[in-house]
Amino acid sequence: MISVNVSDEDRWKMYKNSSPLILVFKQFNPLNEEIENYINKHTFPVSFKKNKFIISPIDRNKFLFLIVKGVVRGYIKDGKTEITTWIAKENEIVGTIRNLWLEGDSEEYLQALEDVELIAIPHALSDYLYENFPEANIVGRKMMEIYYRSAEERAYLCRISSAEKRYKRFLVSFPDLINRVSLKHIASFLAIRLETLSRVRAKM
Amino acid sequence: MISVNVSDEDRWKMYKNSSPLILVFKQFNPLNEEIENYINKHTFPVSFKKNKFIISPIDRNKFLFLIVKGVVRGYIKDGKTEITTWIAKENEIVGTIRNLWLEGDSEEYLQALEDVELIAIPHALSDYLYENFPEANIVGRKMMEIYYRSAEERAYLCRISSAEKRYKRFLVSFPDLINRVSLKHIASFLAIRLETLSRVRAKM
DNA sequence: CGCTTTTGATGACAAATGTCAAATACTTTT
DNA sequence: AAAAGTATTTGACATTTGTCATCAAAAGCG
DSSP, X not given: OOOOOHHHHHHHHHHTTOOHHHHHHHTTSOOOHHXXXXXXXXXXXXXXXXXXXXXXXXXXXXXXEEEEESOEEEEEEETTEEEEEEEEOTTOEESOOSSOTXXXXXXXXXXESSOEEEEEEEHHHHHHHHHHOHHHHHHHHHHHXXXXXXXXXXXXXTTSSSHHHHXXXXXXXXXXXXXXXXXXXXXXXXXXXXXXXXXHHHHO | OOOOOHHHHHHHHHHXXXXXXXXXXXXXXXXXXXXXXXXXXXXXXXXXXXXXXXOOTTTTXXXXXXXXXXXXXXXXXXXXXXXXXXXXXXXXXXXXXXXXXXTTTSOEEEEESSOEEEEEEEHHHHHHHHHHOHHHHHHHHHHHHHHHHHHHHHHHHTTSSSHHHHHHHHHHHOTTTTTTSOHHHHHHHTTSOXXXXXXXXXXX
């Protein structure tokens, strides 16, 4: 379960009249007061310590999360090995989009790679906003376009032929993550072993 | 340039009162008559022979295309090698989404892998629909969610550790493409060499 | 139909990457 | 500061995949 502890309560009060989510949404479209109030009422902050898992199986598919502070990775278990499929930071929204293409096929996990502060966005809220506020669909559509592009970049990145070239592309595409994420996770994201990444870096 | 030849004209007449695009959109949300008319007026069919390129540099970023018939691949040139990043078939919409994350960095091409029939969707039309019809944003948002999932699947697929496992995943995720796409392109999509794919298949 | 081009399969070998083990460097905790 | 736990590097070697050459099969074409 997602636990709301004391410091979360404080943050909740702090954010009460203006969830950081509002600022993100407003980058895409103006919002009226009614929708802002609704968002403020139905989102809440949560925090996780470094290395903790953000979604327990129980809460899977109940929330999306805006990252207010910190870095989060998403990964899928393929037998014993973990495959990191994305790494996200501040002002990005993460979480499993529902209606998985191949449901039940492989489970996705989210893990905090730093102490993180998140805003939880219940899927029930998204549903309500999409149903009742046309502008929510504008915001959602524009954000999905951006997330689609970033997923395409990830799909391209891992098809680059050599470990070295993939790493170089990573440096260009995600320059800010290099110093925040351990090489272990970067290697997993690049679909190479830690030792190979270490050698690629030594050579450069 | 996109050329509209005689048979395209015929198809245009045939589709005049109901672009196949309408049917696709209606799977996501009802459309009123006004928007239907607008779509019918501003989309048009085009066709390409097998192996032809669908977007010339001149027309890059001017259209999306609904695939009515056939298979299309998208690829990016990485030096001399082509990297196939997706393969799409009937009822999917393809084309470069504007506002590339890293613009000018790498060029994306579209190629017909069978004789294809497409409906061209000018970006100007998308813009107009999003501006003037709230339901267009509902349709767009829902479609982008689906395309996002499929991009995530592609990003996951190519991170699977061995050629054989990637191929097996491909068989499960894209069963209908096996018999329509040459192994050359499947190998490129799986980020392995044709010879490797050939050996993986021989072993199975 | 015969010719040419493309596609796919296979062998021999090279190069890249993975695996395992150990050493070193960093962080965190006590 | 010492101890314990991670993170990263490095070496030796195994395995996978790529490369190049060749051949056969299939598809396209006059």
